[in-house]
Amino acid sequence: MLLVLDRSDSLPLYRQLSQQLKGLIENGTLAPGTKLPTVRRLAEDHGLTRLTVQSAFAELQDQGWIQSTVGRGTFVSAQSSGPPPSRLEVPGSLAELLQATDRPARFQLAQAAPSEEFYPRQEWKACLQAALNQDGSLNYGTIQGDENLRSQISRILLDRGLQVPPEQILITHGAQQGMDITVRALSKPNQPVLLETPCYPGALELLHTLSRPCLEVPVEQMVKAVEEQCRRHRPTLLYTVPTFQNPTGLLASPAQRAALLALAERYDFYILEDDVWGFYNYTPSLPPPLKAEDRHGRVIYVSSFSKTLMPALRLGFVVASEELLQSLSQKKHASDLVCSLLLQRGLAEYLKRGNFGPHLSRIVPIYKQRRDAFHQALLEHAPECSFHLPPGGLSHWLKLPAGVDESALFSEACHQGLVCARGAAFYPMPRAQGYLRLSFGGHKPAELEKAAALLGQLLRAARQRPRLRGNPLV
Amino acid sequence: MLLVLDRSDSLPLYRQLSQQLKGLIENGTLAPGTKLPTVRRLAEDHGLTRLTVQSAFAELQDQGWIQSTVGRGTFVSAQSSGPPPSRLEVPGSLAELLQATDRPARFQLAQAAPSEEFYPRQEWKACLQAALNQDGSLNYGTIQGDENLRSQISRILLDRGLQVPPEQILITHGAQQGMDITVRALSKPNQPVLLETPCYPGALELLHTLSRPCLEVPVEQMVKAVEEQCRRHRPTLLYTVPTFQNPTGLLASPAQRAALLALAERYDFYILEDDVWGFYNYTPSLPPPLKAEDRHGRVIYVSSFSKTLMPALRLGFVVASEELLQSLSQKKHASDLVCSLLLQRGLAEYLKRGNFGPHLSRIVPIYKQRRDAFHQALLEHAPECSFHLPPGGLSHWLKLPAGVDESALFSEACHQGLVCARGAAFYPMPRAQGYLRLSFGGHKPAELEKAAALLGQLLRAARQRPRLRGNPLV
Numbered sequence: 015m016l017l018v019l020d021r022s023d024s025l026p027l028y029r030q031l032s033q034q035l036k037g038l039i040e041n042g043t044l045a046p047g048t049k050l051p052t053v054r055r056l057a058e059d060h061g062l063t064r065l066t067v068q069s070a071f072a073e074l075q076d077q078g079w080i081q082s083t084v085g086r087g088t089f090v091s092a093q094s095s096g097p098p099p100s101r102l103e104v105p106g107s108l109a110e111l112l113q114a115t116d117r118p119a120r121f122q123l124a125q126a127a128p129s130e131e132f133y134p135r136q137e138w139k140a141c142l143q144a145a146l147n148q149d150g151s152l153n154y155g156t157i158q159g160d161e162n163l164r165s166q167i168s169r170i171l172l173d174r175g176l177q178v179p180p181e182q183i184l185i186t187h188g189a190q191q192g193m194d195i196t197v198r199a200l201s202k203p204n205q206p207v208l209l210e211t212p213c214y215p216g217a218l219e220l221l222h223t224l225s226r227p228c229l230e231v232p233v234e235q236m237v238k239a240v241e242e243q244c245r246r247h248r249p250t251l252l253y254t255v256p257t258f259q260n261p262t263g264l265l266a267s268p269a270q271r272a273a274l275l276a277l278a279e280r281y282d283f284y285i286l287e288d289d290v291w292g293f294y295n296y297t298p299s300l301p302p303p304l305k306a307e308d309r310h311g312r313v314i315y316v317s318s319f320s321k322t323l324m325p326a327l328r329l330g331f332v333v334a335s336e337e338l339l340q341s342l343s344q345k346k347h348a349s350d351l352v353c354s355l356l357l358q359r360g361l362a363e364y365l366k367r368g369n370f371g372p373h374l375s376r377i378v379p380i381y382k383q384r385r386d387a388f389h390q391a392l393l394e395h396a397p398e399c400s401f402h403l404p405p406g407g408l409s410h411w412l413k414l415p416a417g418v419d420e421s422a423l424f425s426e427a428c429h430q431g432l433v434c435a436r437g438a439a440f441y442p443m444p445r446a447q448g449y450l451r452l453s454f455g456g457h458k459p460a461e462l463e464k465a466a467a468l469l470g471q472l473l474r475a476a477r478q479r480p481r482l483r484g485n486p487l488v
Numbered sequence: 489m490l491l492v493l494d495r496s497d498s499l500p501l502y503r504q505l506s507q508q509l510k511g512l513i514e515n516g517t518l519a520p521g522t523k524l525p526t527v528r529r530l531a532e533d534h535g536l537t538r539l540t541v542q543s544a545f546a547e548l549q550d551q552g553w554i555q556s557t558v559g560r561g562t563f564v565s566a567q568s569s570g571p572p573p574s575r576l577e578v579p580g581s582l583a584e585l586l587q588a589t590d591r592p593a594r595f596q597l598a599q600a601a602p603s604e605e606f607y608p609r610q611e612w613k614a615c616l617q618a619a620l621n622q623d624g625s626l627n628y629g630t631i632q633g634d635e636n637l638r639s640q641i642s643r644i645l646l647d648r649g650l651q652v653p654p655e656q657i658l659i660t661h662g663a664q665q666g667m668d669i670t671v672r673a674l675s676k677p678n679q680p681v682l683l684e685t686p687c688y689p690g691a692l693e694l695l696h697t698l699s700r701p702c703l704e705v706p707v708e709q710m711v712k713a714v715e716e717q718c719r720r721h722r723p724t725l726l727y728t729v730p731t732f733q734n735p736t737g738l739l740a741s742p743a744q745r746a747a748l749l750a751l752a753e754r755y756d757f758y759i760l761e762d763d764v765w766g767f768y769n770y771t772p773s774l775p776p777p778l779k780a781e782d783r784h785g786r787v788i789y790v791s792s793f794s795k796t797l798m799p800a801l802r803l804g805f806v807v808a809s810e811e812l813l814q815s816l817s818q819k820k821h822a823s824d825l826v827c828s829l830l831l832q833r834g835l836a837e838y839l840k841r842g843n844f845g846p847h848l849s850r851i852v853p854i855y856k857q858r859r860d861a862f863h864q865a866l867l868e869h870a871p872e873c874s875f876h877l878p879p880g881g882l883s884h885w886l887k888l889p890a891g892v893d894e895s896a897l898f899s900e901a902c903h904q905g906l907v908c909a910r911g912a913a914f915y916p917m918p919r920a921q922g923y924l925r926l927s928f929g930g931h932k933p934a935e936l937e938k939a940a941a942l943l944g945q946l947l948r949a950a951r952q953r954p955r956l957r958g959n960p961l962v
Contacts, residue, residue, distance in 0.1 A: 026814060065724065065758075072676060125628075127628075135620050138830075139616075142613075143617070146613045147613075152609070152800035153800065154599075154601075154799040155800070187827075190822075191824035194822065223818060224822070250539070250542075282537075326828055326829035326830040328826065328827060328828040341500070348690075348696070349664070349694075349697075349823060350802070351690070353802060354802040354828065356612075357830070
């Protein structure tokens, strides 16, 4: 078998191997049913460790390209009939975003995060001091999390229209950990998960790492798409951001919410509701979270203080029925024991002092102003794009005009100092689809106006360039 | 099928179901090859959700009791030939320990943790203030962790005889998360992992949650046992605490360390080296960690500041080759993105100020004194037990005299205000084996003397009581 592996390549060897084998299967060199060499043989022939070959095989098997039978060997899979669940192909979109955020740039619109200038540093200093001055333990604490903190969270959730006792709350390292333990508790490897698309890249990365294929449900026709997928498959879990969806900013209507809950009951699946944006509300009234209408314990609600206070806390929480919370706690505990009691007690103090509501009342109008300014500027400078006024959150989702290549425009924008997120980062099979996400939280209105003007220039230049077919993702 | 499920029982329903099915298989009611009812049927017949039945089936399948074949159904497994890898049976020993620690008691010897009175609260207040005063970001930060913190860790590891560049360090939520991502990156579900026994309960809980069966290697004959297991199985990973093993306190000799590294190379497995106790050294000289002699990138070294500073930080780290670190970082990132940059910067500041060495120089002699006092007191009051002077760490591991029931003594000790850890908590298949772990970190010498005296009384009382056969674990 002809394989070319390059140790100086930044791509790990196992990934190089799996990609080449995939290529050989795709182009027919390795026909369905072909027996592959043993791990040992491949390793010896190519000077690889067995682990490298095993990792490549595991990836190919997870993705359905090959199958192993004990005692017989490993074979190229037969062609599957009908459209299979999407396999997640290129992980690392989230990492890419995170790296983009660290890039010094004139306009930093890559990360949907609040602006550092509004992080409550001073209040935090006082609260952490108080936490360190208290007699209370700085030991591990309980698995479920600090009781005072859970009581405070229960209280602030009332402002989101959600009434839950502290017993149904589990403290986690951000919403991401809440998602991780929920997916692990309510689905198994190779079991498909319903996923709205376009989608928060952290959910994509998580499902990829946990070997969960995904059943895509376009967020704009979610209810219909979920029902169709449920007729063909038996998913146990749906991931969704019903309130100010990331990246589209969409807000599910009360009717859509009710329909999703009914589908969960009819088709026997759970809903992982990600509500990290719920407090970033620019509308006069807001439907409560799905969890508030959850009569059958089917909703696992996750949220975090990364967006409302600051990412450096890494504190979030899960709300679920006490029965589910038990198995979620076990996953959490086996993963990393507990969350820092120091930070938990600092946060409990912060919330107890009543700082949270006033902080939101101070910052949300600022971001609303930024949203409005950016929206006006986009209408003026990029009228050829389609987009709507996001009713909450920190991002605009722009559909580029036909003929403008997403990848090329994204590269050029980054090059010119306008760092943003490309549409491909929000899909399980990354492919340029003609979108950009522009997050406006980090800049003042005047700067956002300049950013929109620069985007307009780039768009006009792009439309004058001939479009290259098959331009690779950058 | 006759099943009795009790919703008021604290045991989750799925666990009740799986235990009863296991019982029916063990007593022959369900013979090998018997087809089980479908999930749907079992759920309907017993008024359970399908998830409950699925969870029970998943557990039984993970443990090898039943097998599923697509399109045919679920069957009781045939008797396996030869000794299979141990399946982890009762999780939650770690949770039990954690709960025991929260129990108010005269003598709190359950948790192998330092004493709160020596936590560096004042220094921490100053360092966190400095971190909040600095201009630096309180955003997410990079996946691998704060660069200054990694540099500082690289520096303090020199004192452990380990020279590694910051590029080979990944910041994690304690050593536990380092273990979690390592097991997930280097083994797959149902793939057995080599595990020293008796063993840190957090490793047991982790392997259980990740569905990794374990190949036990008794820590006292580790090298021989590892080789025997490798001849019969093909493990990819060994978990070990070579320096001040938990719970035994054993210190692997340089020859044993070299032998383990050679075996890893010969049988192609990785070594997960847990070094959380390395700095608690009471001996004049100490062999360096396995990682220091790791010429082939086979060792993944994990440690934490929970024992040396305070558990409430939840900061630890992994040291691994840059190639491995890439896949470990991906697992970490998908799990919970990053660690709190606030705590990371506080810790970097703490280490940079040179606080760590003096802190250790202050506390280690105190614990050495406690160890010596407790050892003397045990020699005096519990001479019928076997134990050795632990060369490091915070625990004595007592073998009870023949005729004394571990479970009964443990219960009685807790009842009398001497809270400790029972031997069963340190084995994958919890069974009373006649051991107690007594952690002396939290009490002054005079109190430890009283604790030992109480233990002596309890031992004498236990030997006068007739021993009940089959006394259940408490």
